[in-house]
Amino acid sequence: MITLTNLQKRFGELEVLKGIDVTIEKGTTAVIIGPSGSGKTTLLRCLNLLETPDGGSISIGNHKIDFSGQKVRGADVAALRKQTGMVFQNYNLFPHLTALQNIMEGPITVLRKPKEEVRKRAMDLLEKVGLRDRADMYPHQLSGGQQQRIGIARAMAMEPAVLLFDEPTSALDPELVGEVLRVMKDLAEEGMTMAVVTHEMQFARDVSDKVIFMDQGVVAEMGTPDEVFGNTKNKRTLQFLNKLNTI
Amino acid sequence: MFADERTQRIIGILSDSFFPILKAGLYFTIPLTLITFVLGLILAFLIAIARLSNVKPLEAAARFFVWIFRGTPLLVQIFILFYGFPSIGITLNPFPAAVIAFTLNKGAYSSEIIRAAILSIPKGQWEAAYSISMTKSQAMRRVILPQAVRVSLPPLGNSFISLVKDTSLAATITVTELFQKGQQIAAVTYEPLWLYIEVAFIYLIFSTVLSFLQSKLEQRYDRMVAK
Numbered sequence: 488m489i490t491l492t493n494l495q496k497r498f499g500e501l502e503v504l505k506g507i508d509v510t511i512e513k514g515t516t517a518v519i520i521g522p523s524g525s526g527k528t529t530l531l532r533c534l535n536l537l538e539t540p541d542g543g544s545i546s547i548g549n550h551k552i553d554f555s556g557q558k559v560r561g562a563d564v565a566a567l568r569k570q571t572g573m574v575f576q577n578y579n580l581f582p583h584l585t586a587l588q589n590i591m592e593g594p595i596t597v598l599r600k601p602k603e604e605v606r607k608r609a610m611d612l613l614e615k616v617g618l619r620d621r622a623d624m625y626p627h628q629l630s631g632g633q634q635q636r637i638g639i640a641r642a643m644a645m646e647p648a649v650l651l652f653d654e655p656t657s658a659l660d661p662e663l664v665g666e667v668l669r670v671m672k673d674l675a676e677e678g679m680t681m682a683v684v685t686h687e688m689q690f691a692r693d694v695s696d697k698v699i700f701m702d703q704g705v706v707a708e709m710g711t712p713d714e715v716f717g718n719t720k721n722k723r724t725l726q727f728l729n730k731l732n733t734i
Numbered sequence: 735m736f737a738d739e740r741t742q743r744i745i746g747i748l749s750d751s752f753f754p755i756l757k758a759g760l761y762f763t764i765p766l767t768l769i770t771f772v773l774g775l776i777l778a779f780l781i782a783i784a785r786l787s788n789v790k791p792l793e794a795a796a797r798f799f800v801w802i803f804r805g806t807p808l809l810v811q812i813f814i815l816f817y818g819f820p821s822i823g824i825t826l827n828p829f830p831a832a833v834i835a836f837t838l839n840k841g842a843y844s845s846e847i848i849r850a851a852i853l854s855i856p857k858g859q860w861e862a863a864y865s866i867s868m869t870k871s872q873a874m875r876r877v878i879l880p881q882a883v884r885v886s887l888p889p890l891g892n893s894f895i896s897l898v899k900d901t902s903l904a905a906t907i908t909v910t911e912l913f914q915k916g917q918q919i920a921a922v923t924y925e926p927l928w929l930y931i932e933v934a935f936i937y938l939i940f941s942t943v944l945s946f947l948q949s950k951l952e953q954r955y956d957r958m959v960a961k
């Protein structure tokens with residue numbers, strides 16, 4: 488469903504992704520873990536082309552872009568990006584729009600769908616993230632957890648083939664983490680395809696189908712949660728997991 | 735006795751002149767301010783967009799324009815336009831000349847305010863817009879500009895209030911706005927001190943009302959910008 492082949496990304500001299508090969512099956516959730524600076528965010532940003540990879544290829548559904556050849560066409564970028572939705576660490580909601588308007592903005596401005604239809608679907612999404620009664624509130628009137636759930640609904644409104652999450656709960660007060668993870672778990676159970684960068688190991692264990700451990704720009708280990716958390720033989724994974732446990 | 739007569743004379747002059755001066759303000763100063771402010775804003779917006787366009791010639795032209803109009807006195811710009819241009823065959827009436835000069839000058843200054851406001855919107859807002867597949871111009875129109883407008887309200891409000899006062903320069907090219915009217919009356923009554931204090935007082939009324947409206951507007955739009 489999502490296939491990354493030998494994906495590479497450099498920032499000047501710094502090689503951040505050194506050839507990533509990953510597949511994520513349709514309807515599954517992949518969790519990406521790894522130490523700070525290992526390239527997790529960069530990988531997600533390459534997936535929706537907020538960063539342009541320097542080599543390798545990305546295919547999502549039946550859209551594929553090869554980055555090793557000539558310059559990438561804008562139309563290809565747009566087509567691939569339409570397949571992805573992004574949930575940001577600090578929400579990045581549009582502060583001048585209400586919760587409902589945040590969700591409706593994409594379908595109306597980009598997809599040019601009829602307003603009534605979009606509103607109905609947006610209300611359904613609000614219902615789903617448990618915020619139907621907050622439809623007319625502005626982001627600054629909502630808690631972090633509520634904002635992040637709106638962020639998820641905004642991404643879902645574009646009906647992407649895959650949802651990308653970059654540490655969606657790490658800016659939240661501990662008591663608000665659960666409500667966001669709950670929504671993500673529901674999505675996973677409904678068969679949404681997701682790639683999630685997170686430090687929430689319990690979530691990784693319970694919800695994910697695949698754990699991808701990144702270290703220094705490469706995939707150091709990849710497997711089911713049982714394989715990675717249960718009995719990994721990989722030294723770097725062990726080190727990382729031990730460090731997490733001692734915190 | 736003498737002092738009393740003098741006081742009464744001044745009070746008489748001031749009360750006779752108050753409404754004519756106020757009227758000059760309402761007929762010329764305020765329209766001049768409003769027209770130039772609106773035209774100046776439109777120009778400023780175009781210049782700001784040009785400077786952020788990444789199209790080299792456009793960027794350079796906009797930068798050149800701002801350099802000229804910010805680097806020279808407004809009074810000199812007005813004189814070149816009104817007293818200088820007739821010698822190359824372009825003769826303007828005082829009021830349109832004032833409108834053009836103020837518009838160009840305000841446009842140059844305000845473009846910097848708008849540009850700074852656009853640049854102040856966090857990168858995350860662009861990325862969020864792109865992440866829902868907006869194009870650059872959709873992101874600009876729907877996400878960045880509405881926030882940039884709110885950011886630029888305070889500085890634009892200040893520049894609007896200073897424009898009210900700057901329009902007194904139009905007196906130098908014979909526009910009978912507030913200040914010019916005060917000058918005329920001062921010249922025939924020989925009471926410059928009191929008349930100019932009266933003129934100052936009327937400007938003060940205008941700018942106080944505007945400051946009040948400005949702060950109301952800002953309060954309304956507070957919190958609507960990504961921090």
Ligand SMILES: Nc1ncnc2c1ncn2[C@@H]1O[C@H](COP(=O)(O)OP(=O)(O)OP(=O)(O)O)[C@@H](O)[C@H]1O
Nearest residue numbers: 498499501503521522523524525526527528529530
């Ligand atoms: N725009 C950029 N320009 C230059 N270097 C960058 C840029 N973005 C990321 N980097 C560098 O790339 C490396 C990987 O960064 P990335 O943000 O992908 O790591 P990460 O795994 O998400 O880390 P964290 O867990 O701290 O979020 C880091 O060394 C970082 O400094």
Ligand SMILES: [Mg+2]
Nearest residue numbers: 527528529653
């Ligand atoms: Mg990161």
